Amino acid sequence: MSATAIPTKVMDRNLPSPRDDLELVAMPPVVGREAGEKDPYSLRTKMIGEDKIKALRQRKTGGSKLASFYESQNEHINDLLKPMSAHSAEAAQDAENNALKMKIAVNASLVANTALAILQLYAAISSMSLALFASCIDAVDPFANLILWLAHRRSDRANENKWPVRGSRFETSDGNIIYGSIMGGVNVILVVESIQEFVTHTGDDLNKFHLASIVSVAVAFGVKFCLFLYCLAIRKSSSQVQVLWEDHRNDLLTNGFSILTAAGGAKLRWWIDPMGATIIAMVIITVWTRTVYEQFTFLAGITAPPDFINLVTYKAMTFSPSITSVDTVRAYHSGPQYFVEVDIVLPPEMPLWEAHDIAQDLQDQIEKLKDVDRCFVHVDHEISHEPEHRKKV
Known part of the structure; x- marks a missing residue:
């Protein structure tokens, strides 16, 4: 397996602004927000009910595996919708x-x-x-x-x-x-x-x-x-x-x-x-x-599991209404824990202090997630460049 994490595709957030579904982080003058229990991208509609999962388990061929898949998918969606403060609190409590x-x-x-x-x-x-x-x-x-x-x-x-x-x-x-x-x-x-x-x-x-x-x-x-x-x-x-x-x-x-x-x-x-x-x-x-x-x-430096990369990607997408796109997300081992790299896109006219505060707050929140050692948030104003920061050899 390659030692380099696979970057996600560029995700342009040309969706309705999730401003009403986001909870303000009490860290003035930071503008950053975290996803609350509301669902700006309607992920809950993709969850499978317990009755249907039980019915799948009764199938003679492949039902058990299919039911296990949907149970895992439901758990993953719940993790995505859980506020970052809850993830951080759980990680701190576990430690x-x-x-x-x-x-x-x-x-x-x-x-x-x-x-x-x-x-x-x-x-x-x-x-x-x-x-x-x-x-x-x-x-x-x-x-x-x-x-x-x-x-x-x-x-x-x-x-x-x-x-x-x-x-x-x-x-x-x-x-x-x-x-x-x-x-x-x-x-x-x-x-x-x-x-x-x-x-x-x-x-x-x-x-x-x-x-x-x-x-x-x-x-x-x-x-x-x-x-x-x-x-x-x-x-x-x-x-x-x-x-x-x-x-x-x-x-x-x-x-x-x-x-x-x-x-x-x-x-x-x-x-x-x-x-x-x-x-x-x-x-x-x-x-x-x-x-x-x-x-x-x-x-x-083997890549982190896909579910963890998806979690970081979703949290970055829904962190602040000022983030117009998530360019790249990488997460990879550096010892037993992860290093995370996130490339976000902010409006070109945004003041430097505001861009810094959003990126810093996002970095701090991700570093509180379980198994995260360090996080680096890179800020850009467009998505037309090559999404790479590594040294060219």
């Missing part, structure tokens, strides 16, 4: 509500992983099971958790003079990518060890069954399950918590599968144990490769 939960998730994961690493290391060494070593390697990540904790601390305390865009990218670059790389690397080592066991093993002797090791890993499974459920509820609040949730999910799979294969290697066939270790390691490598790739796309 405030999740701050303590995020700290608990990071700190609890660090403490639990440190304790469970010792427990699972004992289980692996006492049993000498490759499958338990696989789960141990995936669990011995206090160092990686320490990286996430330091990244979170660094992003909160970033010096604004040294890091003008603050520390939001630390979570992605310093934490998540390094974390995933470490987990992928150690599992490659385990695959090599498992292959070596297949090649060098002689005879059909079964591995020794070690009950204490199985119980230790089962305890780790229970603790990880509790952390998994906790992070599941708040995983969308931060890329850090998302990575921790993925880590706990992976540990559940590896711990459960390692118990089965370690016991199978001791009770059924010796090769079940190294086979289980290989499967666990390959699954973890695949999962973390996908995670690291996704985090890299955020750093590279």
